Amino acid sequence: MSLKVDIREDEEQNIKLAEILELLVAAGYFRARIKGLSPFDKVVGGMTWCITTCNFDIDVDLLFQENSTIGQKIALTEKIVSVLPRMKCPHRLEPHQIQGLDFIHIFPVVQWLVKRAIETREEIGDYIRSYSVSQFQKTHSLPEDDDFIQRREKAIKTVTDIFEVYKPRRKYKRQDGAEELTDEESRVHSTLLEYGWRYGVSKQGKIDKTEDKKKVLTPGLAPGRAEMNEEEDLQDAEELRIKALMTGMAAMEIEEGRLTASTIGHIVGLQSDEIKQIVSEYMEKKSDLSAEERPEKLGAAQQHRRKVASLNRQILQKAKFLEELQSKSTDLHAECNEAKKKLAEIMDYSEKLDKELASLETVESQADANTLQNLRSLVTMNENLKSQEQEFRAHCREEMARLQQNIESLKTDADEQGEKKEHTEIINQQYKIEREKLQKIRLLLARRNRETAILQRKIDEVPSRAELTQYQKRFIELYGQVSATHKETKQFFTLYNTLDDKKVFLEKEVNLLNSIHDNFQQAMASSGSREQFLRQMEQIVEGIKQNRMKMEKKKQENKMRRDQLNDEYLELLEKQRLYFKTVKEFKEECRKNEMLLSKLKTS
Secondary structure (H helix, E strand, O other): OOOOOOOOOOHHHHHHHHHHHHHHHHHOOHHHHOOOOOHHHHHHHHHHHHHHHOOOOOOOOOOOOOOOOHHHHHHHHHHHHHHHHHOOOOOOOOHHHHHOOOHHHHHHHHHHHHHHHHHHHHHHHHHHHHHHHHHHHHHOOOHHHHHHHHHHHHHHHHHHHHHHHHOOOOOEEEOOOOOOOOOHHHHHHHHHHHOOOOOOOOHHHHHHHHHHHHOOOOHHHHHHHHHHHHHHHHHHHHHHHHHHHHHOEEEOHHHHHOOOHHHHHHHHHOOHHHHHHHHHHHHHHHHHHHHHHOOOOOOHHHHHHHHHHHHHHHHHHHHHHHHHHHHHHHHHHHHHHHHHHHHHHHHHHHHHHHHHHHHHHHHHHHOOHHHHHHHHHHHHHHHHHHHHHHHHHHHHHHHHHHHHHHHHHHHHHHHHHHHHHHHHHHHHHHHHHHHHHHHHHHHHHHHHHHHHHHHHHHHHHOOOHHHHHHHHHHHHHHHHHHHHHHHHHHHHHHHHHHHHHHHHHHHHHHHHHHHHHHHHHHHOOOHHHHHHHHHHHHHHHHHHHHHHHHHHHHHHHHHHHHHHHHHHHHHHHHHHHHHHHHHHHHHHHHHHHHHHHHHHHHO
């Protein structure tokens, strides 16, 4: 049994329905082309498909339920309308508009849903495309990519090697107790000297200086000599400043600990005889210098005594120097032996490393390339994590030091602010009072919020005019459906009772005919039995006539009842027509009244 629903049928509605179906088909919902489906199933199915495409859940199943009942349609439209606000749809739509197929109001919602579904499908397509590309790159690689990776690794290794070779290395370090440098130029020179740069002094200048000392200058070269003396003075001053800066520096431990094979051989080949020879040469040069510098006016004896004294002093100094050199030689021998031991250990360790490296290379040649690549990436990741851990620990130490400093400063501030203790207590008391007030206000606000929520729920429980109208329509439809079902059921019961009565009468007739047939031969045997048989037959016929008269009487009563109800129904129809006519006239008079009132207001 089909149900009738109030549907707006005009040309504009049909145009909007065609536009909605075109939008749905263009978006990919091809069920809208099926001619056997109703417009409600097409539109609601398309809206549900768009909502599902936009990754929003809606509890419906349109694939196996078509031409639903009124209750199912109401539940379905309410679910669709409840999902639209969650999708942030800018257009409002009511369930009765979908149920009544108000396509003018449904069209903007469907248009927005189709646009949103197309955008969502494009986003999902981009995501799937990028995911597919990433999965392909994980397992496969192009020849250009392999070539690029090889060239990149080689270039990175070359750049790192060049950077390691040419990076500045610190050779000296200023001692802790050295004098602090005040001017910026001295600090710059000191920093350059720490890294082995001698700014402002050239070796060629030193060579020219030594050669100029050996030359004999002519009087005509006096101005040039003066300029050269000035340059020499500047270079001497620069040398003195560099020496002064170097006195406050010490060689780096790393540089001191590095002993090459040539240095070790030089130390081992250095014997005590050569040391003595160096000492004697030094003494001869010293005596020559002292002989050149002594004055010519002294006597020979005095010169001899002074020379002997200076020689004795030189002998003592050289003896001390010799002892120092011998002690240094023993120390150097010991260090040389230790260096030899270290070298032997390092060589052994290097051989072990070579063996392990060879074994690892064999294993690497036999192992899987992907596994090795994963291991390399894990090792680099481990190194990065270690460095990050060290940096994080250093940052934590700095942060802890800063926080401790802040705590100390706060403690000192608290000690200094002991005078404000009373003021702080007053503030605390006032704070407690205000906090209690705030708590009371919050409790009062919560009570008011509860009352407001209760009132809001009560207000929401009262249905609006549109909802009442929709409920009225649905109740009328349900009442019509129930009455039709009741009428049909009543007809079935009446038909069943009629057929049952007919069956009873037929059974009685069959039994009567059987009894007549069975007793007919016996009754015709004698005249007395024949008369008795005839009397019984007359009685049976009389009973049947009486039953027939009763049924005819009942039939006439039901017919009269039907005619009476038909007359009442016609009267009610006349009253209904009069009611609709009166309502129409009343609406027309109201419209005229509103027009007259508007004219009076305008005038």
